[in-house]
Amino acid sequence: MENTNLPNISSDKTSQDLSDKLGQLDAKGKEKDIEAKAESLGMPYIDLHGFPVSIGAIALIPEETAKQDHVVCFFYSGKEVRVGTSEPMSPQVKLISDELKEKKHVNVKIYLISDDSLNFALELYAKVPKYKEVVGTVEITQSDVDNFQVEVGDFDDLQEKVNTVNISELVTLLIASALKTKSSDIHVEAEEKDVKVRFRIDGILNTVAIIKLENWPKIISRIKLLAGLKINVDKKPQDGRFTIDLTEDKVDVRVSTVPTSYGESVVMRLLRSSAAGLEFSDIGLRGKSFVDLKHEIQRPNGMIISTGPTGSGKTTTLYAILNKLNKPETKIISLEDPIEYRLEGINQSQIDHSKDYTFAKGLKSIVRQDPDVIMVGEIRDLETADVSLNAALTGHLVISTIHTNSASGAIPRFLAMGVKPFLLSPALNAVIGQRLVRKICESCKVEDPIDNDAMTKILNILNKIPIKSAERLEEEVLSNLKFYKGKGCSKCHNLGYSGRIGIFEIMTMNPEIEKVILSEKVSEFEIQEIAINNGMVTMVQDGLLKAIDGLTSVEEVFKVAE
Numbered sequence: 240m241e242n243t244n245l246p247n248i249s250s251d252k253t254s255q256d257l258s259d260k261l262g263q264l265d266a267k268g269k270e271k272d273i274e275a276k277a278e279s280l281g282m283p284y285i286d287l288h289g290f291p292v293s294i295g296a297i298a299l300i301p302e303e304t305a306k307q308d309h310v311v312c313f314f315y316s317g318k319e320v321r322v323g324t325s326e327p328m329s330p331q332v333k334l335i336s337d338e339l340k341e342k343k344h345v346n347v348k349i350y351l352i353s354d355d356s357l358n359f360a361l362e363l364y365a366k367v368p369k370y371k372e373v374v375g376t377v378e379i380t381q382s383d384v385d386n387f388q389v390e391v392g393d394f395d396d397l398q399e400k401v402n403t404v405n406i407s408e409l410v411t412l413l414i415a416s417a418l419k420t421k422s423s424d425i426h427v428e429a430e431e432k433d434v435k436v437r438f439r440i441d442g443i444l445n446t447v448a449i450i451k452l453e454n455w456p457k458i459i460s461r462i463k464l465l466a467g468l469k470i471n472v473d474k475k476p477q478d479g480r481f482t483i484d485l486t487e488d489k490v491d492v493r494v495s496t497v498p499t500s501y502g503e504s505v506v507m508r509l510l511r512s513s514a515a516g517l518e519f520s521d522i523g524l525r526g527k528s529f530v531d532l533k534h535e536i537q538r539p540n541g542m543i544i545s546t547g548p549t550g551s552g553k554t555t556t557l558y559a560i561l562n563k564l565n566k567p568e569t570k571i572i573s574l575e576d577p578i579e580y581r582l583e584g585i586n587q588s589q590i591d592h593s594k595d596y597t598f599a600k601g602l603k604s605i606v607r608q609d610p611d612v613i614m615v616g617e618i619r620d621l622e623t624a625d626v627s628l629n630a631a632l633t634g635h636l637v638i639s640t641i642h643t644n645s646a647s648g649a650i651p652r653f654l655a656m657g658v659k660p661f662l663l664s665p666a667l668n669a670v671i672g673q674r675l676v677r678k679i680c681e682s683c684k685v686e687d688p689i690d691n692d693a694m695t696k697i698l699n700i701l702n703k704i705p706i707k708s709a710e711r712l713e714e715e716v717l718s719n720l721k722f723y724k725g726k727g728c729s730k731c732h733n734l735g736y737s738g739r740i741g742i743f744e745i746m747t748m749n750p751e752i753e754k755v756i757l758s759e760k761v762s763e764f765e766i767q768e769i770a771i772n773n774g775m776v777t778m779v780q781d782g783l784l785k786a787i788d789g790l791t792s793v794e795e796v797f798k799v800a801e
C-alpha cells in the first residue's frame with residue numbers, strides 16, 4: 240500500500256480533526272486562487288472573514304440585490320465605499336457601484352471576493368434592522384422624544400409600551416423616557432431569561448423595564464447602528480456615540496458595549512449640554528463654606544483642589560467655578576480627559592494618550608499660551624502635580640481634582656506622590672471635599688420621625704460644629720430637630736427624591752497647616768483637626784444642616800458621609 244506514513248486515523252475524533260484541517264487547507268487554497276485571479280484581472284482582492292463590516296456599510300445595498308447579483312458593500316467611510324463581488328465581469332455590479340457613487344457622492348472601489356467571503360457577508364443581513372433606507376434616516380428627533388414622553392407617564396407605562404412598540408422605536412422610547420426622568424445612564428443588560436433595562440436617576444440604578452430575550456439581537460443592532468459601532472463584533476467591548484438635537488438642548492449619547500455570558504450589555508450615558516450651566520451659587524455651598532471658596536477662586540494665583548471619589552460631583556464643581564470666572568477679559572484653558580461638557584468662551588483641550596498628549600505635556604504647552612486660569616482634569620502623577628504647582632506659583636489660578644476621600648487627605652496624597660513640601664505649601668489655596676446627596680421631592684415631602692439612637696448620633700455630630708464657622712445651632716433648635724423624606728408621587732416617579740445637591744467641606748490654607756506641611760510629618764487627622772479649629776464645617780455636618788433645612792434626608796447623608 241502507498242501512504243504507509245499516514246497517521247492512524249481510525250478513531251472518529253481524529254478523522255474529524257483531519258477532515259476539518261483538510262477543509263481549512265482547501266479554503267485557504269481557494270482564497271489563494273481568487274487572489275491570483277484578482278491579480279490577473281488587475282483588481283484588488285480581500286478576504287472578508289474576520290473583516291469588521293459595519294452595519295452602515297452592509298445596508299447600503301439591499302439584501303435582495305446583494306443575493307441576486309453576488310455583490311456586497313463591506314466598507315463605508317462617508318467618503319469611500321468598497322464593494323466586494325464574486326462576479327467581476329457582471330454588468331449589474333458596475334451598475335450598482337455607479338448608482339452608489341451618484342447617490343452617496345462617494346468613490347467606489349470594487350474588490351474581488353470568494354464565494355465563501357460573499358456568503359459570510361450575506362449572513363450579516365440578518366442583523367440589519369429593516370428600514371427603507373438605513374443610512375441617513377437613523378436619528379432621533381425632538382418630535383420622536385415628544386411623542387413618547389406624552390405617552391409614558393410612569394415606569395408602569397414604560398413597561399407596557401416596551402412590549403407593544405416595534406423594535407426600531409424601542410430604543411427611541413427608552414431614550415425619551417430616560418430624558419423625561421432626568422436619568423444620567425441607561426443600562427440594558429442581557430440576562431439568562433430576559434433583558435433588564437435600568438435607568439440611573441440621581442446616582443441610583445432603578446429597574447424600569449424587562450425586554451424579551453429574543454428581541455435583544457435586533458435592539459443591539461439598532462443601538463450599534465446609531466452609535467456607529469461594528470455590528471458583527473460582539474466578543475469585544477466597543478465605544479461609540481451619537482447626538483440628539485433637541486430644540487432647547489443637545490444630548491450627547493456615549494455608548495459602550497461589553498460581551499457577557501448571555502450576550503452583549505450596553506450602557507448609554509446621556510450628556511446634556513445644558514447641564515454644564517450650573518451656577519456657582521447653585522451647587523449647594525452655604526454660609527462660611529460659600530464665602531471662603533468664593534474668596535479663594537477670585538485670587539489671581541494659587542491652586543484649588545476638588546476631592547472625592549468617582550461620582551461625587553468634583554467635575555461639576557470645577558465647571559461651576561469656571562462658569563463664575565468666565566468673563567471676556569479672563570483667558571481660561573482646560574485640559575480634560577474626557578471633555579464632558581462644552582463651555583463657551585473656554586479653550587478646552589482633550590488629553591490623547593495614543594498621541595502621548597498627557598496632562599503633564601499638555602500643561603507645559605498651555606502655560607505658554609498665557610492663560611489666567613487653568614483647569615486640569617485630574618492630578619494623578621508627580622509630573623502633572625509639579626507642573627501644576629509651578630503654574631500656580633507663577634501667576635495662574637489652577638483648579639483641579641485629586642482622588643481622596645476628604646479635603647484633609649489631599650495634602651498627604653500630594654506628598655505621597657513625591658511633591659516637595661516647600662512647593663505645595665505656598666501654592667495651595669483651598670481644598671474642597673464633597674459628596675452628592677439626593678434632594679427630597681418637594682411635591683411629596685413629609686416629616687420623617689428619627690429614632691433615639693439616630694438622634695443621639697446626629698446631635699453628637701452637630702455639637703462638634705466649630706464655633707468659628709458661625710453655623711452652630713441654638714440649644715432651642717437642637718432640642719426640637721425635625722427631619723424629612725419624600726413619600727413618593729408621580730412627579731418623582733415614586734422615588735421620593737428629585738435632583739441632587741452637593742455636601743461640602745472647604746479647607747483653606749492657614750499658617751498652621753503650612754507649618755505641618757513643611758514639618759514633613761503630615762497626618763490627615765492632624766490637618767483635619769487644624770481645619771476644624773479654624774472653622775471648617777465637615778461634609779457630614781454640612782449634610783445634616785441640609786437635612787434640617789429639608790433639602791435631603793438623614794439616610795442620604797449617612798449613606799455618603801459619616
Ligand SMILES: [Zn+2]
Nearest residue numbers: 680683728731
Ligand atoms: Zn414626589
